[in-house]
Amino acid sequence: MVAPSRIHSLETGTARIGLILNPLGGQARKRHHAIKQILTELPDILQWEAINASDFDASVKALIQAKIDWLIIIGGDGTFQGILNRLFAWLSPNQWPVLTIIPGGTTNMTALDLGSRDKPDHILQRLKHYLQQPAPRPAPLLVERPVLCIEQTGHEKVYGMFFGLGMIARGVKFSRSRIKQTGITGNIFTALVVLRSLLGTFLGRPQPEWAPAQITTVDEAGVKHQENYLLVLVSALEQLLMGIRPYWGQESAPLHVTFVRQHSRKFWYSIWPLIAGHGHSLKKEHGYVSYNTQMLELSLEDEYIVDGELFHASRQHGPLRITTSGPITFLVL
Structure with missing residues (x-):
């Protein structure tokens, strides 16, 4: 379970936020221009692109070193699986950031199960709106899931x-x-x-x-x-x-x-x-x-x-x- 301090930082607007985009994901490719445009409007988010194993290694390590509170992933099931394995390898459970999956892949089973059913650029617009709200922000919608090992x-x-x-x-x-x-x-x-x-x-x-x-x-x-x-x-x-x-x-x-x-x-x-x-x-x-x-x-x-x-x-x-x-x-x- 994520540390309560992570949740508090989201509500008070003090969260350190990181984002990993797989630009080769099926949905991300289709909405590439719109996604990139919105991301340029979110300069306070530490952003990485990742398309292969070495990219995943570098981006996850960088975000861990930045001690982020919230990690946003734009990608499909394979992208999430790759990031998930690195988080388990390099962080203890109480150090994990809160995760958000924006469905940007060819298949997006985990994101859909969690309730993220919109186009990735539409969800990013909601993210932008959420970040623009003054503190204290409304309590975020949090969902917990176990993970297969x-x-x-x-x-x-x-x-x-x-x-x-x-x-x-x-x-x-x-x-x-x-x-x-x-x-x-x-x-x-x-x-x-x-x-x-x-x-x-x-x-x-x-x-x-x-x-x-x-x-x-x-x-x-x-x-x-x-x-x-x-x-x-x-x-x-x-x-x-x-x-x-x-x-x-x-x-x-x-x-x-x-x-x-x-x-x-x-x-x-x-x-x-x-x-x-x-x-x-x-x-x-x-x-x-x-x-x-x-x-x-x-x-x-x-x-x-x-x-x-x-x-x-x-x-x-x-x-x-x-x-x-x-x-x-x-x-x-």
Whole structure:
């Protein structure tokens, strides 16, 4: 949780503010001129542009050294994921600034879940108006979310808001090489990725790029179970892109987990309940499982995604362990 002094500085107008812009994000590219114009009108904000790993390193380190109270990120899920991992690596939780995500990427799942649903330049106009208000300012709208922490022996920890396996990872990999080059963004981009994944499943493609994920899990009794899954998702968000909520567990725990087994019964009839938040009608014996948990361990040899970024898990390094960190505090404009 963010230190109370950060919140006080926002309300009194004394906050030190930093901003990182990824100008190559899908929405940021489309609104580039308007974004740059507004940013020139905010000279008191320490501003950085970041498009690659070295840029992220330099900008986050500079903003930490400046002891900012509020960090504004204009970018998509991948940009936020990159900055998030550096913050966890270099700052203790009580030193974190308040975060704001302005949706500037091709996909903006975290920003949308937090309530930031407008064009980036429109949100920046609201930021400008907020900063022009005399102190004391109205109390800001703050939202807290836990963060996924993915660990495997021999690898650095990966932090993010959404983890996906199977057709989710296959679809994202395909999108990075094909659809993304068209410049399509937002929900249309997401719909095309999902459609391509479903077509690969429907056609029964034997190619590795559409193979199910083979996963070994261990139950509470210590018994191992190996199964093939069309998809596995783990999220700390309340809803995903296009407003879907494909999990229906009732347990009081921060990780939302859903498994869909290969050859699950009535898969095509089950797509709508899955994406419309009516998964409670789906049955475990038919291949649909969803629950909330504090921790998940998976043994696999496959690719997975975290917030749209691809990683690889190997059985030789032991199980992939997913827990939560945080919560972290967001300010929504």
